[in-house]
Amino acid sequence: MSSPPTAPPEAAAPESEGRPPRQSAARRVLAFLRNTWRGLTSMRTALILLFLLALAALPGALLPQRSLNQQLVDQYFTDYPTLAPILDKGGFFDVFATPWFAAIYLLLMISLIGCLVPRNLDFARAMRSDPVATPRNLARLPHHATATLDEAPDAVLARVRTLLGGNRFRAWQRAERDEPGGARTVSAEKGRLREAGNLVFHLSLVGLLVGLALGKLFGYEGQVIVLSGGSQFCNSSILGYDSFRAGLRVDGTELAPFCVRVDDFAADYLPNGQPDSYRAQIGYQTAEDVEAGDTTRWSSYDLRVNHPLRVDGARVYLLGHGYAPRFTVTWPDGQQRTGQIQWRPVDMTTMLSEGATKFERPGVTDPAQRQNSQLAVTGLFAPTSSGGQIITSVYPDLRNPQVAVDVLRGDLGLDDGRGQSIFSVDQAQVDSGALTRVARANLLPGESLTLDDGTQVRFDDVTPWVSLQVSHDPGQETVLIFAILLLAGLGVSLAVKRRRFWVRVVPAGDGRTEVRLGGLARTDQAGYGEEFDRLRAAVLGAANESHPPPEPSDPIHRPESSGTPETGEPTGPTDRGDT
Template identity: 25%
Template structure:
């Protein structure tokens, strides 16, 4: 079988330790200048099975560096150092990668339930369709409000603790790599260098060394140099040291996102309120518990307008809102669908609209004494004289749908005799009479002729719009957005940046001066090999274009 070629091809030394994998043909290296000798393995049935068994056993999960991407959260699982057993069993458990995988699996399963099962208000319809036992089971596990359940928050807290402990365990090694000063003198890197990574120049050694150092320092940071007793010059430079911390930036961003969600869940709220046109409210009703909650300011709906498409479908809801602090307007804004307004950390969304009874109603009063009928535009809360001036009446309540029988007003008669009946007048009086014969005579409070000799009737009531507002406060939203921004930066650093180090050796050769280039990268070895090729070509062109020294010219 054909043997493997030089694994350190193109100047990138192989760093695969023994045991990470096996090849069918394994070269044995001897001293420099000797040809490698290859040992052939006959791949028959028995030896093939043995080879596969050894290869599988050698692929230990703890020695693999990989990135686990689940649910948008990237956790860098790095190589665990071989160290004696930690006496702190709790710390050992929380630093376990198995715990990370188990928690992520539980969160993924919980998220599936939270996606498939309607949550909060939407869950009521499903709960009525389920059997009582199954509904109690779902409720006991808080599956109808899963993302606010205690067990879901507990799993998130465990994941955060696991992430923190894993990061603390591995951070010192990354810090050492960041602070470490690579030694310029690394002859082993050049022992099996690919031929194309070296070139010769017919120049002076010191001149080539100085020019190479100047070129190198312009393009790489922390360049260090050394000269051996044999007159060989070594240079080392590096880039992307911060790539060692990319995974920790991702970890921190995940923690911030979890923290922001937890802060919003605990200290935030979701509520709703209906504000009639022209009315002012200071309280909202919590969506989950229906309990009232006072706002630190008042909200007034100055105007509500509604536009329709030609087919009658609503086109746009618009609410002109004013926010009042201590009775004074502090802010005004136009609220539209998908264009919320935020005031003092509380966000208002246009959610719905509807109509309610206004403050005006048209009443007709007839008299059995032959007095001419009269009509009134009666306003809520005002007092009016009855025909003849013997009594007064007041409209004390207006309802758009009272007792399921349609629009109605309540009239309170005030007579000198002390007979002051309160009467409910319905707009659909004749329909109600046909549906419920004798209802008005049976119940005096519904009888329009209860105050003789007058007969009251309701012609219509004024209706007005109300705007339905969804009210939300989430103090953790800024933390979440910060975490999302950081996770993008962290993922970019983790996947597209690497810690790259380049070594250059300059030595005498029969052709004059020999320049060799080698390097090591923490990831993306293929891209780094191309970078080394470009660096070598540009360095060679730079040195060839540099003017020769005076000594060489002489």
């Protein structure tokens, strides 16, 4: 049995004929990565990311942040119970620590560095290169002129050199070239520093980001309340702070151990109660003094708002102040305990404050008896009381101090292992009946009240306290330097005008010279037309001007160059997204 006939080999064309060869998977991946990198490192992408960074920072300015004020965040949850949880899931109450904000930040860094490095290399090459050769047809330029002078070419060229030197066209910004037919050209350019200012601006932006990153990594910030009258605070560990926010690379074990002592505090107020100035007389010891063990050597400093103390790479700010009433409890057996702790202002205009001063009866070892004998003096403090039955404050200064106190007795919950606020008692203890009110009174300094078991509670006096903030930012100097450079670069890029000026001198015979001029501004700026007119008048004088012949009849051919025939601009791919 014979097999069916088959087509000749040339009749069976391969299926892939006429199709481009398929790239390998590795080449496709490399092409994708290359295109992605080009898009990421374009200036257009950098500007978009910069806009996104500013947009992403808006919630940090409009919404309360946990790192700054947890109480405002809690109040926001109370005011907006539906919206607040949704915002919290997106990290809008801690914007600057969210992964999406960090992603924008890092992408901006990569984009800026990736697009600035090639631009710096191009700028370095451009600074070493000669000005662009004279275009073949100067009549196509926005500014041009032509005239025939009764002078020799050398005399015209000498005047052009002198003129350009007087108009700040530096020697390295000028170049002379010979052309066929005996023609000579002069190319001049100035304003290259404009690009330098632009690069300095963008590089300074990168430096700013680096400085901010250094502060986030190795900086820290802590707040502490210190009583006036000689109380001290030492920067030895994070345990001495009331609140502490450490950088990502700070664990609190290597803080500079300087100390601050608050000797006195004074505040000036306007008649309406608005604060005019805060001043704290402090003494401080540097880390070197502390490590040397010299406890008698204290340096004095007048600490004021916006005038921080700078010591050992840290800054100590005066944030605010308040009052700390002092109470003395005398038990029936004659034992006494004095307690003084800061009370929290609830009205910043009048400094009406609330708080809780807690006591434990000394000498009690039985756990049950100890829990039942604890005392808390809570209530309101008015630095200038109105004098009525209901305590209110009418002025923030200490003119008529008075407290309205509730004395609570029972179990304060100090031994259950849970932390509690120093400004209030545990409300759960009050609701359960473990803590009950046994007395209420309004007291002036020196007055006291007696409880049912004979215990006396006396209001002694009041001491101001100050709120201090210690900030350590190793990137502060870096940010300052690059901020100055950023403004300087921006000023240069806006003030410097980049323009070009060309002269072509063609011998016309009989000792005469045809002079052709052309000018071009790299950017649309006012003023170059007037400058070109001055240069034209200085070169051509009162000679009659005429337009050059059309391009086909122009016998002068420019030498080969890498620019376009009309303007001498560089050819080739130049789009990296630059603006």
